[in-house]
Amino acid sequence: MKNAIKKLFRGGLGQLTIPLVAIALLAIFNLIRDPGFFSIGIAHNSNGNAVLSGNIISIINGASELAILAIGMTLVTAACGGQDISVGAAAAIAGSVFVKVLKSASSINGGTVLLAFLLSCIVAMLFGAFNGTLVAVFKIQPMIATLILYTCGRSIAYWINGGATPTISNSILSAIGGFIPGIPLPTPVIIVVVMAILFKLLFHFTSLELFTQSVGINGGAARLNGINPTFIKLLSFVLLGACVSVAGCIGVSRLGLINHETLLLDIEMDAILAVAIGGNSLGGGRFKIIGSILGAYIIQTLTITLYAMKVSSTDVKAYKAIVIVLLVVIGSPVVKQRFTKFMTRLAENRKKVSAKGAEE
Amino acid sequence: MKNLLKRKEPLTDTQLLMTITIGIFCIMYILAMVLLGGGFLRAQQIFDMLNDNASLIIVSCGLTIVMIGGGIDISVGAVTSLVVMSCAIYLNKGGNIFVSVLLAIGIGLAFGLVQGFLISYLEIQPFIVTLAGMFFARGMTTILSVDPQKVTHKGFLNLHNNKEIRIRWLGHRVPNGNIIPAEMEFGVVIALIIVIIVFLLLKFGRLGRNFYAMGGNQQSALMLGINVKKTRFLSYVICGFLSGISGYVFLMHTAAGNATNAAGMEMNAIASSIIGGTLLTGGVGNVIGTFFGVMSLTTIKKIVVSSGLNDPWWQSITTGGMLCFFILLQSVVLGRRQKRKNK
Amino acid sequence: MQEECLLTMRGIEKRFPGVLALNGVDFSLRKGEIHALMGENGAGKSTLIKVLTGVYQMDGGEIRLSGENIVIRSPEDAQNKGISTVYQEITLCPNLTVSENMFIGRKSGFVIRHKDREKRADEILKRLGIPARSTQLLGNCSLAVQQMVAIARAVDMQCKVLILDEPTSSLDDNEVQMLFKLMRDLRGQGVGIIFVTHFLEQVYEVSDRITVLRNGELVGEYLTEELPQVQLVSKMIGKELEELSNLGDSEDNRIMAQEVFYEAKGLSSTEAMPFDFSIRKGEVNGFTGLLGSGRSESVRAIFGADKVNGGTVTVKGKPVKITRPVEAMKHGIGYLAEDRKRDGIIADLSVRENIILALQVMNGIFKPISRSESEAFADEYIKALNIKTASRETPVGSLSGGNQQKVILARWLLTHPDYLILDEPTRGIDVGTKLEIQKLVLKLAEEGVSVTFISSEVEEMLRTCSRLIVMRDRHIVGELTGKDLNQTQVMKTIAGGEG
Structure with missing residues (x-):
């Protein structure tokens, strides 16, 4: 365990400095403001299960969809040097397919839920492949290519629902969106952990990480080393598609209904932000999934903190923006350079002053 | 004659893409006139499209400038919304109309200056900066007021109510023999003037040509002695300024501030610019194309409504389809050009 | 050293992380001469030129232009001081026309009169014998023409020092001859030309003087006619390889x-x-x-x-x-x-x-x-x-x-x-x-x-x-x-x- 921590620090502290500092600052701020902010209690939910409750739990629970999308977004960003702005719309489509299949099933049981999820996953991956084809084959910038689905995705979701916002209530779904009886941790959190482990395994048992980074940093050189950049880019979009369907299904299960307009609204912007706050370059190349997940939790911590300070949910954005700008300004290489220069000059001046003092 | 033709230069990428856009817009509109008739046969249809989209046209002009310079600004819609809300509240508190215009421009400029500074001089990625700008503007709008603010200022309402310019000879005859003149809002005039000014700036202004140079190849622009940082900074300042004006035009159209005003406008503006032939990579584009981009987007929506596809989803699905068509077309056309050039 | 020294660089130093790219290099250019800067790849030619054109800031040494001590802060600054460069990889904007590429980034009013510029550009192109039209998109011209447009730009800017960094590598024989004619004309007008190339024959064909660099250090300055080709090669390569x-x-x-x-x-x-x-x-x-x-x-x-x-x-x-x-x-x-x-x-x-x-x-x-x-x-x-x-x-x-x-x-x-x-x-x-x-x-x-x-x-x-x-x-x-x-x-x- 100690070794693992050491490794983490040695391997990735450079990139993870900003997100870790941000989390620490937020934590300290909250502790000063309200020492009980981080207390975790046990509450009983409507089903009578003993579950954990508290701000930490609601942060990591609420950030689940975001964290999952951030994982996929990191891959796309790394391979293509651009972002997918259609993830929210695609998640609405995935959620709609999920609900549609469940609604048309005669009874909802574990099997049908799995089937519905797989179908929604396939649909989301197909849309991912559509985006990926535009980017990888037609060489269109990701943001432009995904603007298409961003524009019409939520309408497609509406169309799948036949112009309704159907509700669906079932114990399996509430277990997915809430708590599994007997387990005090929210299920979405567990799903995030599972997804993170799955991607970790993917990177462990394949050399996808190396290939993706190579393509993102220098696609031409990667091709001359036998890597197929088109395939890698396409694959990144398809994997993001899988993440999108997971996030969409969690979102639907949480609410017990599919609303094409509001499901994971504006989450694409947060997901891109999570990638950037996690220290990943939006221009592609080197990436750390863990950074993006941290980024997602930072965004959610910020939101919950603001809620706790009685900021209304619509106003949160303004404060969030200020924190984001502060974070990126601190992280900006120009600022860092200026700062170092300033510090060295300061030190020199001090030397001069002390030298003068000594003379006198 | 032959000589004349020979001396003509081949179309530049900008001109080619713009020509395609205008051509497709004309074909679309003529088809609509022939197949759907009705409203499309009246001049008022075009004026309606302009009236509803004057502020979108202005915002798209600003965005086109930024995109030609190789950047992106996704805060424009939110800034428009913030301007609408601030001016509405200010006017309702008994403010002066002239000052409200200054307020609109001031807010727009402030966003342009700050974002431009962060992007050009601190070299932060434009997407993140303007995303934060968008969040900030949207948040500020709701902080100002969550409830809709109907403007009650008398002077402004007079302006709002008498703002139409009536053009009789473009009007249409109703069954009882009277002629209803075509109506155009004052905001449209502002929008059209801005299109022309920006067109001239990009074509004949030193600054405008620097935008193209910077977007075409930043390194080259630097080597040619262009102050790239300042140029980039100015592109965002102009864009912010236009967002401010766009907000005021929006308010003149609706006479009410609402937290959801101009929702999704940034993406509509980006889509319009792209359809008009502006490339996100920079160096290629034109506001005339952007103008027709806005008109094409609106026309397709009108066509969907007129042809009886009443389900609410068809509008955006066809919009998406059209966007896809244009993006692919541009990719193929430019790709083929590139290949030919290499040979 | 009787001729008028247009440009003198003394003890130029440039450091990159882990490398000393230029180590106290001297270089001087006289009025109306073509001066070849020679050296193997990695000898420091490009670095020296980038210092001179303000792309890099030197870490030591001094530059004098027409007797005055100058500091060159940026490419823009270099241009204004009369130092123009045509780089090996073309650094013009392919999405603009020929005339725009010739005039952009130079002092001018806020409004551009395209017609005037095009007329003037056509005149210059004609005078220099460059086969291009001013209204042509630069990206549609051949590489050779693009290179010449870059030179035309420099010429029109009344530059005192013209730097040609590998200008001939993408040109065929005819184009090379055209370029040389252009260079000789400019020399006649008193422009000092720094010519960087790999092609030895071209050096002997057109240059008056040669400065050789090796490993970031100055080997020496020679009159072209006094330095046989074999000696030049041995000076460039050094003896170690034998x-x-x-x-x-x-x-x-x-x-x-x-x-x-x-x-x-x-x-x-x-x-x-x-x-x-x-x-x-x-x-x-x-x-x-x-x-x-x-x-x-x-x-x-x-x-x-x-x-x-x-x-x-x-x-x-x-x-x-x-x-x-x-x-x-x-x-x-x-x-x-x-x-x-x-x-x-x-x-x-x-x-x-x-x-x-x-x-x-x-x-x-x-x-x-x-x-x-x-x-x-x-x-x-x-x-x-x-x-x-x-x-x-x-x-x-x-x-x-x-x-x-x-x-x-x-x-x-x-x-x-x-x-x-x-x-x-x-x-x-x-x-x-x-x-x-x-x-x-x-x-x-x-x-x-x-x-x-x-x-x-x-x-x-x-x-x-x-x-x-x-x-x-x-x-x-x-x-x-x-x-x-x-x-x-x-x-x-x-x-x-x-x-």
């Missing part, structure tokens, strides 16, 4: 006894004209010819780097199809690309990751090399090739050019290739590393690896190759072996028997 002797004839016999490893008949790609080629096991051969003669394009076709159009290929006597790099790699071919930065290194990845990249691709995506294994590989090759790096996890982009090249070499050696194509492996790296790489090539050949070697420096190729394939105008024009392998013969063949 320790490697040419391969003997016995080597040829050993190689002829080996089987043919790779053979191509009528191979062509989108970039390369059809050509025949073969190489035996353990043979070192080379493609030579001027830049743009098609030597790089040919080896790229062998590796499948460009789209292959036709031809038949056999590897070890079996017909195979190689259309993509990965297929070439599967048949044991490795390729070190000409442009290290663009096609070779993955700059942000670590030395370790760069080294295992090709092997990983050959293993396939589902068989990742474990961390410990890759560390072992990296350590082994860092030691074997003497790669100077802080650690195996250092990003390869922060290494010096020579060490980057070694990393790429390590990458291919790790795949244990049967046939290695090295395109300009010694470009822009220090002499010591050059020697190491040459020795390595010969050692590989002894171990039975076939190597195709390309270098701009003929001497280097003569030392390593037992057979030279000479190319001109995208065609193979000759093959030299045995006794014919000498500088004169190579030059003759390149020039087409006349030189």
